[in-house]
Amino acid sequence: MRLPLCAVLASLVLTVAVPVAPASAASAQVGPLAAPPPSRPVATPLPPALPAPQDVPYPGAIALDVDASATGTGVYRVTETIPVAPGTTTLTLLYPRWLPGNHAPRGPLAELVGLSFTAGDAMLEWTRDPVEPNAFHITLPPATREVVARFVHTSPLRDVEGRISMTRQLLDLQWEKMSLYPAGYYVRQVRVRPSLTLPTGWAAFTALDGARQGSGQAGARLAWSETDYETLVDSPVMAGAFTRRHPLGDGVFLDLVADRPELLNFPAARLEPFAALVREGRALFGGRHFDHYDFLVALSERLGDIGLEHHRSTEIQLEPTALADWAAMDWDRNVLPHEYVHSWNGKFLRPEGLWTPDYQTPMQDRLLWVYEGQTKFWGWVLAARTGIQTRETVLGAIATDAAALVEQPGRAWRSLEDTTYDPVIAARKPKPFPSLARGEDYYSEGALVWLEVDQTLREGTGGKRGLDDFARAFFGQRDGDLGVVTYTRADVIAALQALLPYDWAGFFHDRIDRPGAPSPLAGIERGGYRLVWKDEPNPYDRARMAYSKALLLTHSLGLSLDREGRVAAAVWDGPAMKAGIVPGMQVMAVNGTAYAPDVLTRAIAAARGGTAPLQLQVRRDDTFATIDVAWQGGLRYPWLEPVVVAGDGKAGSAPEPGLDRLLAARTTGGARGK
Structure with a gap:
């Protein structure tokens, strides 16, 4: 290490001013001082654990009020009034962490901001638990009967910040992100009275019961019957300026919110498959475990992607034209039957x-x-x-x-x-x-x-x-x-x-x-059936690629490209990876011709059966390179095709494939597998 100039000068002064005495024999044998033993910290016991949940009623009902009228800023303002039992000196409130349907600790704690607690006119002190940061300990003055929590949930405004739940036209409110609940109780034993303020003119859909409408400061205020916290969390709200509700029969509804009003206009015949889903679900499962059910569907390119199951509803985001452009968007609609099945498998x-x-x-x-x-x-x-x-x-x-x-x-x-x-x-x-x-x-x-x-x-x-x-x-x-x-x-x-x-x-x-x-x-x-390979995409892959402008070459070059030619994924030990192509690179040219999806697919097809490699000009950061990819197998896309089984020559004598029987409709008016 280089010494500062002042230290060097000081050293010279001392050397000149103090004569050096000759070292004695004894002092010459003295070595450096012995090092102290290494420091070894001792573990400090962890703070007391949070109280374990008990299956007993929480004393009183929580009033939960959410103001979602500020759609321009994506802000939800929450006021929550929590009753406390007489003599309580400390209250611990939890922000939900392990979220149903997420199968993981996904509670967006960073989006809870501006938190405060009051009792009457007194501001209360609170601390965050040092081990469980989603737990808040509030010290209560004597004779406190209720605590008012106020905070803001800041919905992401950009995808990079997380899932967008509010736009200027619609919102998808999930109560667990807008609330705290008391530690030490089963959530089914905590009672809640929910209310929500929306912009004027908006309509809302939810599986909650007993909707009542009143006036709010900035728009329409909705309130629902008192329920338990578990049911509340399982009952999200979709609302918007452009909405429509379609009954599907048997107490099931298709509730649509959209970016634009014209997205809600489609032929009435488009509803028949969804009505058939209700009939086929009943035929498949027999019994059911909801008294009414709502498909909460956002036709939006602005709302964050979601397909999340609930007992009496489901949250779904579809591409905006998923219903209006029926044939082209066929690939996008499987999420509806999937989430509906979850009412039986996953919720009940x-x-x-x-x-x-x-x-x-x-x-x-x-x-x-x-x-x-x-x-x-x-x-x-x-x-x-x-x-x-x-x-x-x-x-x-x-x-x-x-x-x-x-x-x-x-x-x-x-x-x-x-x-x-x-x-x-x-x-x-x-x-x-x-x-x-x-x-x-x-x-x-x-x-x-x-x-x-x-x-x-x-x-x-x-x-x-x-x-x-x-x-x-x-x-x-x-x-x-x-x-x-x-x-x-x-x-x-x-x-x-x-x-x-x-x-x-x-x-x-x-x-x-x-x-x-x-x-x-x-x-x-x-x-x-059997899995076969063809040089053109199957209907599912073809439609997905057409919509996203992506190029799937997983089973040929071993990579997939986004609409700008960037490598989104590379198959481990596939031809592209072996040649040195990794995710993040951008394909700029193919055999000397500027990249376009059809340029690359034509080059792969032309190289089939030959010996010459494909030459891909790629960019990584600020460097360019030409990479030879050894692949002469042509384009490969997966298909299922039936195995032909010969009969005895009589009509209908060849057995119907089991997969065909499985996909055939069970009720009158269904698709019958076509």
């Missing part, structure tokens, strides 16, 4: 680890391959049975998921069950090489496992039983029960065993618990 019947008494207790996700995997399976099936999506689009979606898994290197090291931890581990953060890391594959691979279960049941019972029978017996039980029933893996196996004696425990162990599980194609193949 719930894995025991995914039901918690409050929103502080950690969730255990191990059975998400049932909760989400079988729901995705039924989402495919009901989309085809109702016509919400065409049969060809559904087959394309199955092909796309199957192909991604068949060629996924991550399946060799990571089991399907281990992917159920991904919501906590990764929180849906983009990954550099997702094909090796794996993601939330309990959705797609789980669905393919359930397709194999369906075909196993059909084969084992001579076509008399299928997964429909499991759904009716398992998820349709206790018709009219609006509560929650938990289940274990053993319960799932026992229900299947009642339909077909079989080694279901071994079946699931091989497919769920073990890395390098068998190919997920068995259900497709036993259903009379």
Whole structure:
């Protein structure tokens, strides 16, 4: 280290002023001083744990008032009045952390700002818990009977800040983000009286009961009947300036909010598939567990993406023209049957680890391959049975998921069950090489496992039983029960065993618990189809690429590009990665010609069967390079095609493929698999 000039001069002065005495023999033998022993801190005990939730009533009802009229700023202003029992000296309030349907601790604590607590005219002192930062401890003066909490929830205004929940035309209010609740109680034992102020002229939709309208400072004030906090959190509100409500029958409604009024104009015939979804859902499950149900659907490119299940409703964001441009947007509508199925699978019947008494207790996700995997399976099936999506689009979606898994290197090291931890581990953060890391594959691979279960049941019972029978017996039980029933893996196996004696425990162990599980194609193949490769995209992939302007080359070059030619993903050890292409690069030219999607696809097709590599000119940061990619296999896109089985020459003698039977409508007026 270089010394400062003043220190050097001082050293010289001392050297001149003090004569150096000759060292004695004794002093010459003295070494440096011995170093002290290394410091070793001792752990300090953690502060007392938060009180465990008890299944006893909270004393009194909380008044929760949200002012959402400032849509230009995306601000929700919250006033919450919390009663306290006589003699209480400290109140601990929690901001929900483990959110239902998120399967992870996703409570947006950073968006809670401007927090204060008062009792009468007195400002109360509060501290944040040092271990659980979503817990607030408030010191209460003697004789305090209620505490008023005030804060602001700042909805993101840009995607980079998080999910946008409020625009100038509409909003999607989730009560758990607008409220605190008392620690130490089951949330079903905490009573709440909710109210909401909206801009004048807006309409609101929610599954909450007893709506009443009054005047608000900045707009219309709505209030609902007192309910419990668990039901409140499970009952979001969608509202907007441009809205429309369509009854679908059987107490089910399609509630639409939109960026622009013209997005709500479409032929009445477009509602028939959604009415068919209600009929097919009843036919599939038999019993149901809601007294009324609302599809809360935003037709918006400004609201943040969402598809979130609730017991008596669901929050869904669709692309703006998803209903008006029916054919082109076919790929976008599967979320409706998927979330509807969750009312049975996930909300009423719930894995025991995914039901918690409050929103502080950690969730255990191990059975998400049932909760989400079988729901995705039924989402495919009901989309085809109702016509919400065409049969060809559904087959394309199955092909796309199957192909991604068949060629996924991550399946060799990571089991399907281990992917159920991904919501906590990764929180849906983009990954550099997702094909090796794996993601939330309990959705797609789980669905393919359930397709194999369906075909196993059909084969084992001579076509008399299928997964429909499991759904009716398992998820349709206790018709009219609006509560929650938990289940274990053993319960799932026992229900299947009642339909077909079989080694279901071994079946699931091989497919769920073990890395390098068998190919997920068995259900497709036993259903009379096979995965094949073509040089053009299947209907599902073609429509997605047309809308997003992206280019999917996963099964050829091993990469996907966004609309500007940037590499969004590269397959681990695929041709592109082996050549040195990684996510974040931008393809500027192909064989010397400026990049465009059709330029690249034509070059891949022309190179098929040859020996010359493709030359891609790429940009990474501020450098450019030409990279040779060795790929002569042409364009490869996954499709499902039926395996032709010869009959005896008589009409209808060839057996109908099991997958076709599965996708066929069960009720009059359904799509009948077409």
